[in-house]
Amino acid sequence: MNAVPPVDLRLQHQVVAEEIGQGFAAVFDKTAFILGPAVREFETAYAAFVGAKHCIGVANGTDALELALRAAGAEADAEVVLPANTFIATALAVLRAGARPVLVDCDPVFYLLDVEQAAARVTRKTRFLMPVHLYGQMAPTEKVDALAQAHGLTVIEDAAQAQGARRRGRAAGTCGLAAGTSFYPGKNLGAYGDAGAVTTDSDEVAGRIRALRNYGSEVKYHHPELGFNSRLDTLQAVVLNAKLKRLAGWNDARRAAARRYDELLADLPAVTPPRTLAGNEHVFHLYVVRVANRDEVVQRLNADGIGAQIHYPIPIHLQGAFRGLGLGEGSFPVAEKAAREVLSLPMFPEITADQQARVVASLRRALG
Numbered sequence: 586m587n588a589v590p591p592v593d594l595r596l597q598h599q600v601v602a603e604e605i606g607q608g609f610a611a612v613f614d615k616t617a618f619i620l621g622p623a624v625r626e627f628e629t630a631y632a633a634f635v636g637a638k639h640c641i642g643v644a645n646g647t648d649a650l651e652l653a654l655r656a657a658g659a660e661a662d663a664e665v666v667l668p669a670n671t672f673i674a675t676a677l678a679v680l681r682a683g684a685r686p687v688l689v690d691c692d693p694v695f696y697l698l699d700v701e702q703a704a705a706r707v708t709r710k711t712r713f714l715m716p717v718h719l720y721g722q723m724a725p726t727e728k729v730d731a732l733a734q735a736h737g738l739t740v741i742e743d744a745a746q747a748q749g750a751r752r753r754g755r756a757a758g759t760c761g762l763a764a765g766t767s768f769y770p771g772k773n774l775g776a777y778g779d780a781g782a783v784t785t786d787s788d789e790v791a792g793r794i795r796a797l798r799n800y801g802s803e804v805k806y807h808h809p810e811l812g813f814n815s816r817l818d819t820l821q822a823v824v825l826n827a828k829l830k831r832l833a834g835w836n837d838a839r840r841a842a843a844r845r846y847d848e849l850l851a852d853l854p855a856v857t858p859p860r861t862l863a864g865n866e867h868v869f870h871l872y873v874v875r876v877a878n879r880d881e882v883v884q885r886l887n888a889d890g891i892g893a894q895i896h897y898p899i900p901i902h903l904q905g906a907f908r909g910l911g912l913g914e915g916s917f918p919v920a921e922k923a924a925r926e927v928l929s930l931p932m933f934p935e936i937t938a939d940q941q942a943r944v945v946a947s948l949r950r951a952l953g
């Protein structure tokens with residue numbers, strides 16, 4: 586009865602249910618299931634929301650990253666520098682685009698790409714830098730830009746966890762040639778199934794992605810290049826249109842919840858709360874703390890009905906899928922230590938002060 590879930594998507598649904606129901610009815614009425622008007626409506630609204638010239642809706646965030654890399658000219662052997670501590674999809678997208686992932690460690694405070702270490706991994710084959718705006722805050726994009734400019738590299742952002750995040754006046758999704766984002770249901774802007782998008786200011790990249798997502802075709806049954814079937818589903822676009830109108834308010838609510846956690850944790854020195862990199866407007870996709878005896882603490886929290894999770898328990902280089910990189914334990918000590926110590930407390934816009942107090946009381950008990 587006193588359980589606190591990691592996220593509670595039902596509460597958001599109650600707010601948008603009627604609008605979504607009407608939107609679905611309109612789609613059914615017109616049977617406009619594939620690339621129906623709701624898709625373009627969402628693309629226009631989301632481009633305006635982030636301040637990008639184009640948004641192209643695709644089937645999911647992994648495809649968004651892969652198509653962004655492909656449209657930006659990733660070819661075999663092109664090296665793409667990305668952090669070792671991210672969701673597996675960032676690295677999978679690089680491989681699927683035919684390029685080579687080159688992992689680097691993160692910084693120990695914000696868990697963002699360590700740009701100095703990225704600089705040390707740049708070779709003649711490096712073509713792309715792929716910063717990940719992890720947990721809801723942006724990587725140090727001005728440093729990423731400087732590195733890219735120094736070596737003629739292209740920046741593709743992974744903005745899957747950062748819808749609405751800003752850094753020094755620029756929004757996540759507008760800082761590179763293109764960005765991929767995910768509307769997986771639990772994201773700050775979540776669909777009711779898989780969905781994603783690419784944002785870009787480049788007419789050329791946008792045009793290529795529009796073709797790539799649609800079997801490599803701009804004119805029906807004409808396929809000048811190989812493509813994919815990766816379109817944003819019209820019904821998902823209806824959901825996203827309804828939710829996008831509320832996203833700024835929901836992000837404000839997440840920030841308020843994060844401040845409440847900060848206060849509740851102030852007298853618990855065994856818990857390191859998340860910190861915001863100067864210049865960032867965080868959107869707290871996740872509220873990630875650190876504790877020394879993490880596995881035990883998570884078990885105790887879960888036993889208490891508190892939906893604590895781990896993002897992520899295994900860095901990319903130690904995943905079986907990436908054993909081919911030949912990077913063993915000790916390759917990225919900061920990311921590895923973080924993987925042993927991080928835990929995510931329940932975080933969603935509607936979380937109440939009472940629920941947060943229960944989370945922290947349980948955490949206090951778990952720490953003994």
Ligand SMILES: Cc1ncc(COP(=O)(O)O)c(C=O)c1O
Nearest residue numbers: 645646647672674675745767769
């Ligand atoms: C950082 C990051 N990159 C990429 C993705 C992939 O998105 P999707 O699950 O929509 O393919 C996700 C989310 O799942 C993510 O968190």
